[in-house]
Amino acid sequence: MPLLTADYEAETLAETYANLRQHWQAMTLEMQRLEVENNRIFIEAYGLQDELTPDVPLNEITLTCNPHYRYGGNKTEAELETQLQADTMAEFLSYAVGCMFGRYSIDQSGLILANQGDTLQHYLAKVPQPRFTPDADNVIPLIDFDGDWFEDDIGERFKHFLKITLGAENYQANLKFIEDALGKDVRKYFLKDFYADHVKRYKKRPIYWLFSSPKGTFNALIYLHRYQPDTASIVLNDYLREFRTKLTARKQALEQVGIRSDTKENQGEKTKALKAIAKIDQALAEINDYERDILYPLATRQIALDLDDGVKVNYPKLGKALKSVAGLS
Known part of the structure; x- marks a missing residue:
């Protein structure tokens, strides 16, 4: 997770993101410079100066950290930056959920739990003293009803994750930065947007599955591999x-x-x-x-x-207990 990399670390998440964004911009411009130089060499080698130009527009620099390529269209610079910041925060929340389930760890890079039937014990065998411990029973509730119902509610778990990863001293400022980027509070994002974003991110083959009552009052997220x-x-x-x-x-x-x-x-x-x-x-x-x-x-x-049968085969086995996903349910 780039936002937790020491290279960009700063006192607040806003400053960390600014450092990361500066790195992405430099990387994009360097890639553009190299492609322009390659085009110039090719044009000169074949005498095509009158037919081609070496210029490469930003929207052709194929890096996902380049909003001109990633989003395209006729958006202004401000709109592109706003969208990139929102998506980067959504990716940070997705990573946090991965840590809640033990798929990832803030103490070790790469996948941790990614085999069928993995448990918390498997996680602790790989990460014996985690700073952030995954959920014990592989069930994280999301309740769409006013009130605090469970200690391991996803919103509360995320806030704990935020304090552990970025420090308690700037917790409020960091949470505000995330919520401003998302355009809503974290709990509302998890309730209304997270699962749709996850399904899209994994191209309709989600690894987190959502038990959901018909009108969505009761929801509980699980990790398929556990x-x-x-x-x-x-x-x-x-x-x-x-x-x-x-x-x-x-x-x-x-x-x-x-x-x-x-x-x-x-x-x-x-x-x-x-x-x-x-x-x-x-x-x-x-x-x-x-x-x-x-x-x-x-x-x-x-x-x-x-799991060898794939999500397309397995998802329908739990039927209407799960949130409906087009092409799976």
Whole structure:
């Protein structure tokens, strides 16, 4: 991950990105210079001065760090820079998710867990004293419902990752830089954009799979290479049912608010509580249907996967429990 390379390291992420971007610009211009020189030599060798020009436009310098080539079109310099910065931050979040699952490590380069059935124990055998420890059960929840529901929620895990990698002292400034680049807060990015970006990044062959209820209230991300036949059971028992228990407890607390506020002076509080209860009832109905019709039947089947069959064969085996992906579901 270039942003974590010592060559570009600075006090804040903004300064680190500026150093990295300067390096990318220098590399792009050097490549352009070399291609122009090659063209000049070719033209002179064959006497083509009247027919060809050695010039090479920036959009023909085929480096992914070159926004003129990467995005093309008629965008202004400012628009290109904005897009590159946003994509670089999205790539940083993708790398962070890889570290959450143990695919990557901030303590060791290259792939760490990339074989079928790999576990946290396999990771610790390769990285005995990690600064950032991967998720233990290979399930990271993403809950699209206001509130803090799980300690290992993806948003919280990322914020911990950010403090470990870039330091706690500039945490707020670094988080703001990322969110400004993305145009939204990190939690919203993970809920609304991450999986679509991941599917696109891996050309509709995702390695992280998203368990998702029909309306997306409950979501849980897993890493394919750490999948086990009991993974769906873990999602069901340790996350979906736990989420339902917490939702029910919140509903009961709101009902008490409604009872205490049953006076003319407190009608506003009661109305607010009733709206929140109605929203919870909708969420409970959604996740109850998801459990009864989809996740529980899947969990009881204890489906084994063979990674050699590929994502296209394996993804449909978990059926509607997973987020629909065109061409896979």
